[in-house]
Amino acid sequence: MAEITKSYEPQEVEKKWYAAWMAANAFAGKEDPAKQPYTIMIPPPNVTGVLTMGHVLNNALQDVLIRRARLEGKAALWVPGTDHAGIATQTVVERELRKEKKTRHDLGRDKFLEKVWSWREEKGGIILKQLQALGASCDWSRTQFTMDPAYSKSVLGVFIDLYKKGNIYRGKRMVNWCPVSHTALSDEEVIMKPTKGFMYQVRYELVEQPGHYIEVKTTRPETIPGDVAIAVHPDDPRYATLIGKKVRRPLGPVAEIPIIADQAVDKEFGSGALKITPAHDKVDYEIGQRHKLPAIDVLNHDGKLNDLAGPELAGLDRFAGRKKAAELLKESGALVKEEPYENNVGYSERADVPIEPRLTWQWWLKYPRVEDAKAAVMEGHIKFYPERWSKVYLHWLENIQDWCISRQLWWGHRIPVWYRKGLEKESLTEADLRDPTKVHVSLEGPPDKDNWLQEDDVLDTWASSWLWPFATLGWPDEIAMAKAGYGYFYPTTTLVTGPDIIFFWVARMIMAALEYTHPGQPLSQCVPFKNVYFTGIIRDGQGRKMSKSLGNSPDPLDLIAKYGADGLRFGIISMAPQGQDIRFQEDRIESGKNFCNKLWNACRFRQMSGPMSDNSSPAKIYARLTSEQFDADDHAIIDRMLATTREVDRCFAEFEFSAAVHALYGFFWNDFCDWYVEVSKTKLQTLELKGNCLAIQDLVLRQTLLLLHPFIPFITEELWHELGYAGPEPVDGGAPRAFIEDVRLDHASQMASTGMLHGLTINYEAAAEIQRIKQTVSLLRALKAENGEAANKQVEFVVEGADRQWATVEANLAKLKRMLGASSITRSTTIPGGPVCVTAHGSWTLIRQLKGDPAVERARLTKEIEALAKHIAGTEARLANVTFVSKAPPAVLEGARKQLAELQAKKTENERLLAGLG
């Protein structure tokens, strides 16, 4: 076997293994009755999207879960795919068209859709390829797209079913209108933002009392031509006599409008009088309905004012119109005051412009299974991590509103409704909608299509992705379901997503699943997933959200090129504790890369230390252990290995990925590399100890690679083969016979019992002794450094201590010499003079050519004694406290007493040394 390179070079390794995994079909989710299923459905990224840091975190974690599941012997399935992302994708393609000075209307619906599809063909795969570079082990043969024929069929089928059940209806209601995308939006797609503008105080002259006015405040004077009334509170004494009278509209076509009384008016706001513009405000619309007032729509769908606004305003954009309206009011003297004002304005999530409340015909969905959806989470059939998000989820369900599912777009699932030609769509009644001679609803459409017109609107994208967990498994086609393993893989195990789409996606998937999967079964069988892990949101170093416009989002592919996919994965996971937003720091990614390099070199050291023996199975490695040769370090490292395994088990059970990574980092770097490998170096020089020592390294490295593999799959796969854990490799250099995921990762308890089976019992006394030896080494290294001796300078130590202490030193002499950089360690009955330090293993003097200054020594010892005295005083005080002694648990009490004794002994020894200095 060729010696591996001095530093880890990820590029070739990553390319090689991803190709090998794909060639071996290693990611295929295969039904296996002997195994437990573990299923994840990817949150489908936008088909035209590119990989962001958010995707990296999210998908790295899914890959961690899936790879760990494979190692645990489960039948893992990770289904990938993309979302057609209606508005986002249509906007991108329209932007391209605009470069040719064209709009989608120039092309027409069919031609435009062709264009989007070809755009999708061209750019659609990019993000999935990028996920592969990250190492994502999805079953790519199952890649889905929300507009695939089969998927579309299930989306439209659900529409038809819910229509038939009466959950879907058509209605003219106030919606959030995006004047840029020219479509309605759901409430969830509207972002409230504080926005600076002006508050205009406008007076309306009373018709019956010329020269007298009523004043109102508004931020939107351009809508005054749409005013149909002035409303006041019925109990407001200021206006009691005016109710029923009329005012003149101060802008737009001349009109007299009534003063009405309505409970909804806030007496405290402004003058207590409210202008009522039913076409442009939700509250006004409701008041208008109550008073049977007309709605005058002065805006077009693109946000420009129309003829109803009057000749001065018609044709102006709403913002220009606002300015103009203010000027006109000022000229006519109707504007009383204009002052800067900040209020919350709803913005379109996609186009980032203020939305317009607009009265339009739309399709609405009354959500099914709302109560069951609450119960599923409250009763624990679905668990949220962190748990607190369940409160947000439940609160939303408590206040749930009907969902506007129609969009005035072309890219999406066109609503499967046909209207008989000649009918006026806008005047259809509820009864007409249920009359099959007037309105046809089906997948195939009416047989005589020429006599019908299909609905122009498409469905909200989320009204397709809410079926994702089961439509991706072939639902509702029974043959496809059987082929996909629906019965086996569903319900899925874990969903990994961001809390920002709890309403958009998570809650809706739950309701859809409860309505459509495993009807008649208990809730636990119908839920779409059992666990939901919410990642944090990745922010930049200053805590800002990462966004294209700020340019503060690093390109993950650059990071992969620089640090390797494993380094990126390790780094990002290490900085992402459960439930917290993440401040991105590139140095953590670098640290991930460094860790990979450390792992690489530790394995390289193993390779250089001696010939590789048979590592092909744990039994083979255990057979090479000679337990009679075990020293304290051997016991300690195996103890730590089991403890780390146990900790990682716990982290997976509780979805604490960054904690798992930290545990592995600390164990491998500190316990194994900094200590065990270093002490190994003396043993490896002794022929009879070498075999056992290398076998222990092989055992520990094997377990480390297994535990790390889900996080850093490429390098661990490479090293797994390099160190022979995969068994004999093909001689012709062909495809490997086995992968790391073909073996079984035992849990800590299973590992411990396997060890016992092979005659391995951990001596915990010995393992604890190593902790004390480490402390001693630490103290003496510091003594050297303080006295200006370089770490690698070989120095002499003289030890004065009890027989028991010296026995320990003698038993560990070789390793102590190596770890301390000591040319000799000898026992003495006196303190020879010079820098000296009290340890658990006696008082150690550093022998130097030039003796240290006694004054410096005295100062050092005095300081040490003072620190000890302070600590002793504190402990004594606690032990002297009667209530502490009577109430504290015995273990705590005993610990305090033991500690006090040790501190006192140490202090006494230091005092003796001080006295010896004279």
Place this chain on the structure above:
RNA sequence: GGACGUUUAGCUCAGUUGGUUAGAGCACCUCGCUUACACCGAGGGUGUCGGGGGUUCGAGUCCCUCAACGUCCA
């Protein structure tokens, strides 16, 4: 206005049910290329645990309150 989260070393953050002298990574300083790794090793911390109050033998941890910042919902 309501809900949730955060506030611990210069920076970014851990700190599991209350229990020794509160930790890590990075940055910084000193020394060192010692037969894996300089992407490394050894050593180096003086922190009002946001402020105030309370419960307790004992509080970074539990309770109350205030403040700042952030997010979501109205």
